[in-house]
Amino acid sequence: MEKKKVMIVDDEEDFLKITKINLEKTGRYEVRTMLDAADIVSEVKLFLPDIILLDILMPKMDGVEVCKLLKNDSAAGNIPIVTLSGLDTDKDRQIMHKLGVVDFLAKPMEKDELIAKIEEVLQRK
Template sequence: MKKTRVMIVDDEEDFLKIMKINLEETGRFEVAIVQDAADIVCRVRLFCPDIILLDILMPKIGGVEVCRMLNGDPSGKDIPVIVVSALDTEKDRNTMKELGAVDFLVKPLETKDLVSRIEKVLQGR
């Protein structure tokens, strides 16, 4: 069975490691982690993710800019993005939705909830 390719973009190293381990332990996911989104388009082209989990608030390039970069590139514009953030305001949700995010989850989150949301998004494609 082909594993779902998940790219997680977040500046929190511990969060990245934990999510990678938790998702890969299910046996259903291959996970790439990105801590600095400066070269996100290149990384997307190399990894070819089925879905991207994206934080909003990052020090150099934030989630809003990452979405704009992905939307402006043929290799990234059709990949579904689920926002995974500690920010939870209506403004953040609306901004990310306008940029094409398909779902919005608030940290901390349970792996089973994340897996369920990933599957729901990919089934709807």
């Protein structure tokens, strides 16, 4: 079975490490992590992920800016984005939904919740 490509963008290094380990351990995903979203568009073009998991509050470039950049790019614009955030209010969701985010997952989440969400979004594609 072909592995699905997952890209995770988050400013928490340990979160990236453990999420990558847990997802890759299933044997179903190939994971690329980014601690800084500055080069997101070029990285996406190189890796061509099936799904992007994106944090909202990041110091250099936040989730809103990242979404705008990706959605304005013809190659990256159609990749589904799921936000992972500690601040998961209706208002945050509305803003991100308008920017083309397909789903949301509130932190903290367990591995099984994350996998269930990834599968749900990939099936919708």
